[in-house]
Amino acid sequence: MNAVHRASQVATVSAAPILRTQKLTVRFDEFPAVREVDLSIADGELRVIIGANGAGKSTLLDLLCGKTLPSEGEIWLRDRNITGIGEAAIARSGVGRKFQTPTVFKDMTVLENLQVASNRRVRVFQNLFDRVKPGPSDKEIAVAERTGLLGSMKRRASELSHGQLQWLELAMVLSQDPKIILLDEPAAGMTAAETDKTAELLLDLAGGHTVLVIEHDMAFVRRICRTITVMHQGAVLAEGTAEEIEHNPAVIEAYLGSATLSHA
Amino acid sequence: MTYRTASIIAYVVFFAVVLALPLVLNSFWTNRVAIYLVYSICAIGISMSWGYAGILSLGQGLFFGMGAYMLAMSLTLAVPENNPVPQLMLLNMEPNAVRDLCCVTTGSFLWIPFRSIAVGMIAGIVVPCILAAGIGYVMFKRRTTGVYVSIITLAFALIGQMLIVNNQPLTGGFNGLADLALLEIAGFEFDPYGPSAYYAVAFTLIAVILLARYMLTGRIGQVLKAIREDEARARYLGYDVENYKLFIFCVSAGVAGLAGMLFTLTSEFATPSLMATSLSISMVIWAATGGRASLLGACIGALIVNFVGSLASESATFQPVWPIILGLLFVFVVLFMPNGIAGIFKAFIERSGNAGKAEGFAETKLSAREV
Numbered sequence: 001m002n003a004v005h006r007a008s009q010v011a012t013v014s015a016a017p018i019l020r021t022q023k024l025t026v027r028f029d030e031f032p033a034v035r036e037v038d039l040s041i042a043d044g045e046l047r048v049i050i051g052a053n054g055a056g057k058s059t060l061l062d063l064l065c066g067k068t069l070p071s072e073g074e075i076w077l078r079d080r081n082i083t084g085i086g087e088a089a090i091a092r093s094g095v096g097r098k099f100q101t102p103t104v105f106k107d108m109t110v111l112e113n114l115q116v117a118s119n120r121r122v123r124v125f126q127n128l129f130d131r132v133k134p135g136p137s138d139k140e141i142a143v144a145e146r147t148g149l150l151g152s153m154k155r156r157a158s159e160l161s162h163g164q165l166q167w168l169e170l171a172m173v174l175s176q177d178p179k180i181i182l183l184d185e186p187a188a189g190m191t192a193a194e195t196d197k198t199a200e201l202l203l204d205l206a207g208g209h210t211v212l213v214i215e216h217d218m219a220f221v222r223r224i225c226r227t228i229t230v231m232h233q234g235a236v237l238a239e240g241t242a243e244e245i246e247h248n249p250a251v252i253e254a255y256l257g258s259a260t261l262s263h264a
Numbered sequence: 265m266t267y268r269t270a271s272i273i274a275y276v277v278f279f280a281v282v283l284a285l286p287l288v289l290n291s292f293w294t295n296r297v298a299i300y301l302v303y304s305i306c307a308i309g310i311s312m313s314w315g316y317a318g319i320l321s322l323g324q325g326l327f328f329g330m331g332a333y334m335l336a337m338s339l340t341l342a343v344p345e346n347n348p349v350p351q352l353m354l355l356n357m358e359p360n361a362v363r364d365l366c367c368v369t370t371g372s373f374l375w376i377p378f379r380s381i382a383v384g385m386i387a388g389i390v391v392p393c394i395l396a397a398g399i400g401y402v403m404f405k406r407r408t409t410g411v412y413v414s415i416i417t418l419a420f421a422l423i424g425q426m427l428i429v430n431n432q433p434l435t436g437g438f439n440g441l442a443d444l445a446l447l448e449i450a451g452f453e454f455d456p457y458g459p460s461a462y463y464a465v466a467f468t469l470i471a472v473i474l475l476a477r478y479m480l481t482g483r484i485g486q487v488l489k490a491i492r493e494d495e496a497r498a499r500y501l502g503y504d505v506e507n508y509k510l511f512i513f514c515v516s517a518g519v520a521g522l523a524g525m526l527f528t529l530t531s532e533f534a535t536p537s538l539m540a541t542s543l544s545i546s547m548v549i550w551a552a553t554g555g556r557a558s559l560l561g562a563c564i565g566a567l568i569v570n571f572v573g574s575l576a577s578e579s580a581t582f583q584p585v586w587p588i589i590l591g592l593l594f595v596f597v598v599l600f601m602p603n604g605i606a607g608i609f610k611a612f613i614e615r616s617g618n619a620g621k622a623e624g625f626a627e628t629k630l631s632a633r634e635v
Contacts (some may be wrong), residue, residue: 088499088503089502103497107489116498122504128483130484131483132483
């Protein structure tokens, strides 16, 4: 308890939070997968959530993007309560979600994927007689360049490598102009070289975007991280810098026997 | 030649052939081909919802039948003997009922607006759309997908068929509506066996293809394709997936209703069998054979399957086994040519295009080695 208290002091950075949760809870068949999570992410922050399998990390992201409805608690994006307004509306209000296994439109080209993502006029009748520009827009070129996909614009997504698929999904999320980006293990299944590139990409994003990342790999976390939130059994166990977290007795106790944290 | 150029040529050739056919056909075949073109319009409806948005409706016959009945009701009332009350109602009315359309049989007042041909024609599109909107709203808001959509639509078509068969005093029951007047608009009469009805169908078909193509090659087509590929991803990009599905499902139903009206125009009857499962499934087979993701492909699929089917029906050997052949054709298409005839056409064009490119590539490679 003491640890949580200290950590929350660390987290109160100067800027007003862009994303805030209040006692966010979800129960599956009475089992609380996420318990009373109070999260506060500052504008422009790069936050990493770590925790063992089943700690509720992915469920937390599912709650934030509307995939799962909370049993209790609220989610605020700036001064708007986005709890339970539906996935599409949450996405429109500025939450971008990248999944662990890349979900993209496989039978469409990279450019088409980006076009669907960057089109911000999302209503049926706004699109009814709207034409699609044959070539990429400046914005689409910029986002493709940033994610290293510029050379693959005309390729079908189904022809891309696993790493490229991850970047394509990230590029799509970026094209949405989200206020906050939720990333679920962005380096999962990547080669060492691809992981390096992803780390660089995230650090590059951190200035202009607010990013919330779930990660397993402590080495990766140390490279990208400012503030870490540790989840354990659905609740926030601790919050702080990598240094603080690694020396936090509660964290050490929770992870006792697991080498993930101390020796990774 | 690029695929785009090739497909534009294919469309132009198809339109030209469709428009020229009555010049060489006798009246029997003019009528037959007109009916096949009506089926082509149905196949376009299937292609729009199934091919582009991944919604496989097995109840398209419901909308087709509704369209057919709406116009057939107007054309029934246009026959002088059916005034003020259609014969079919007189045969089924209670002995002391008032001989007026308001109350001669239960629900007969529903026929009153159909005294106007214009109402019948508008209802032929609008009623299927409204029906689809209701069914679609319930299905899509509850996020029903895949095979469940097929089953629900199939069930609704069966309900529709049953309601019509069981309400003989109102609908003509199992026999449907026959002995219709010819459609007459502003003094011009459409002859089902002449070029007039044929061209009504042909121009409608062309208009439907062009409009559908314009729409589906635009932004909304791209979004629908995205939804077909990954519904969840589209949702997390901010698209209200349900509204898009509802929209294309209604448009597809409207197209089927339009085809149904043209069926009444060319066949001069409407029966509950139009809502039978077999016809709905046949429509899917036509679209699959031609290529579900290609509007022109679906059209041509409907023409070919129906033409071969009618040849088979004239042969004593093939007639009884035709449904089996049709079933096997569907299995074959699904397993071996998922993109149908249009897919083969595309592969052929791309291969001949690539052959040219490959040669050029080989040359540059060679010169590079020389250097």
